Amino acid sequence: MKMKIGYVVLMLMITASVMAANLRPQHKITEGQPKLMLEQAIPQQFNDWRVLDLTAQLVNPEVKAAVDKVYAQTLSRTYTNAKGDVIMLSIAYGEDQSDSVGVHLPEGCYGGQGFNIGRVVRDKIATESLTIPVTKVIATKTNRIEPITYWLRTGERLTYPGWDTKMSRLQYGLTGHVPDGMLVRISSLTSTTEPDDIEHAYAIHARFIQDLISATPYTKRHTLIGQVIRPLS
Amino acid sequence: MSVATMHSDSPQRNIDWLSWLPYLIGLAGLYIPSYYAISQTLWREVDQAHGPIVLMVIIFLAWQKREHLVLTKPSQLETFAGWTCLLFGLACYVLGRSQDILMLDIGSQIPVLMGVLLLSCGRKALKAMWFPLFFIIFMLPLPLASITMPMKMAVSYVTETILFWFDYPIARSGVVLQIGQYQLLVADACAGMHTLISLEALGLLYLNLVKHDSLVRNITLGILIIPISFTANVVRVMALTLITYYFGDEVGQGFVHGFAGMFLFIIALMFIMAVDSTIQFFVKRHKGAA
Numbered sequence: 001m002k003m004k005i006g007y008v009v010l011m012l013m014i015t016a017s018v019m020a021a022n023l024r025p026q027h028k029i030t031e032g033q034p035k036l037m038l039e040q041a042i043p044q045q046f047n048d049w050r051v052l053d054l055t056a057q058l059v060n061p062e063v064k065a066a067v068d069k070v071y072a073q074t075l076s077r078t079y080t081n082a083k084g085d086v087i088m089l090s091i092a093y094g095e096d097q098s099d100s101v102g103v104h105l106p107e108g109c110y111g112g113q114g115f116n117i118g119r120v121v122r123d124k125i126a127t128e129s130l131t132i133p134v135t136k137v138i139a140t141k142t143n144r145i146e147p148i149t150y151w152l153r154t155g156e157r158l159t160y161p162g163w164d165t166k167m168s169r170l171q172y173g174l175t176g177h178v179p180d181g182m183l184v185r186i187s188s189l190t191s192t193t194e195p196d197d198i199e200h201a202y203a204i205h206a207r208f209i210q211d212l213i214s215a216t217p218y219t220k221r222h223t224l225i226g227q228v229i230r231p232l233s
Numbered sequence: 234m235s236v237a238t239m240h241s242d243s244p245q246r247n248i249d250w251l252s253w254l255p256y257l258i259g260l261a262g263l264y265i266p267s268y269y270a271i272s273q274t275l276w277r278e279v280d281q282a283h284g285p286i287v288l289m290v291i292i293f294l295a296w297q298k299r300e301h302l303v304l305t306k307p308s309q310l311e312t313f314a315g316w317t318c319l320l321f322g323l324a325c326y327v328l329g330r331s332q333d334i335l336m337l338d339i340g341s342q343i344p345v346l347m348g349v350l351l352l353s354c355g356r357k358a359l360k361a362m363w364f365p366l367f368f369i370i371f372m373l374p375l376p377l378a379s380i381t382m383p384m385k386m387a388v389s390y391v392t393e394t395i396l397f398w399f400d401y402p403i404a405r406s407g408v409v410l411q412i413g414q415y416q417l418l419v420a421d422a423c424a425g426m427h428t429l430i431s432l433e434a435l436g437l438l439y440l441n442l443v444k445h446d447s448l449v450r451n452i453t454l455g456i457l458i459i460p461i462s463f464t465a466n467v468v469r470v471m472a473l474t475l476i477t478y479y480f481g482d483e484v485g486q487g488f489v490h491g492f493a494g495m496f497l498f499i500i501a502l503m504f505i506m507a508v509d510s511t512i513q514f515f516v517k518r519h520k521g522a523a
Contacts, residue, residue, distance in 0.1 A: 005307075005352050005353070006252060006253075006254075006255035006256055006353070007255050009255060009256060009259055009319065009348075009349065009352060010255035010256070010258060010259040012259075012319065012320075012323060013259030013260065013262060013263050013323065013345075014259065014262060015323075016263060016323040016326055016327050017262045017263055017266075019327045019331070020266075020326060020327045020330035020331045021266075021330075021331075022331075023327065023331035023332075024330075024331045024332075025331075025332070115407070116407065141406065141407055142406045142407075169332075170332055170334075173331070173332040173333075174332070
């Protein structure tokens, strides 16, 4: 009797092992597509925005090493417009966004560098193509105040960070696909934490995002916002 | 176990390896791939480096209780509960393993092992093994960033306050300490959950080795390990800050930085033993008075 139970348990365990091995997603959804070139995909100049050349940017080597390990490609640019507004655009792209190498959210990255992270707010920004589900957060460190707007693309969907992203990834995974992932972050510096200043900064972020999407050719928009017209939320 | 030792021991104390074989093969088939995977990914991350230590403690604790693993015919209730746990655990395993959800992959060991224990040895074995099973939680990649940051802030704050009190030229902004011309960042590894969990494991191992019978003393010490690890962290960050101040950046970030990790464990262990002796003293005096 004892022996019998043992062998039934063994059979079940072997079945579970084989199932787990066979259910592992194999197909990267980017397979067969031309390799994404971030530098070329994002226009340098659009509407009245143009890239500001900041060669003397401070790079923390430890952070850079960590970022390079997680992402296949990163892009970091500073844009300015006719009114003198300055926007920092940072894009991180990974072909394989499995659990172990998931996107690192700004909340964590900034926190790790000694920033204080304010309340995390979810919002939506309507663009020419679709409404983007964005997350807003304010990072502060002594006298540096940096409102951030960012969104995540998981495969062909735009997702909020956390559960939403995890469930999307799981849906892809259970059908045998490995989604790629992108994190698009827009931020700027403000002089105070007054609500007016912060709102003004976020309004500029929204306009920048709308201009960026409109200026990106249709064939390349999926890079930034995926191909699903209705975002999951 | 060799044949010779099997003969020399009394028959009841022997482990019936043949009956355990299917369970052991099954568990190996399930979890060798999982452990191989996390040894390549999770355990290489700085804040999860305590994983192997925790695993060794779990194995040690379970081995200590091996005499409770006596194969019995399970009752109806044990059979029902056992299959339920096992099937639930295996479902978690399949989902977690195939989709790279480490929480479910590694976490499934708890229900799977619970099921195996109930079906093979009944609830007595489960009761004996509850602690090693519980300890598996510490191997999971828990979302601890929310605890790590305040802890780092607190360690930086206390370090700054104490050194400032001793008239050192120290200033702090967030978790960045500035001493003299040097700037030090209190990283996750310096004050994260990694050290807290490793120290908790160390403390529990200590408790197990000295085999306390007093429950009050065990629980008190278990809780006190948290402030102890905090204090040990402050001592370490302070030591590194002063080494950097007197001997320069290269010394502070080189060999000494690695050595400070060992230093931390030694300090913490000393604290644990000191606190334990104090508790023991009071428990004895209380008993003497009563």
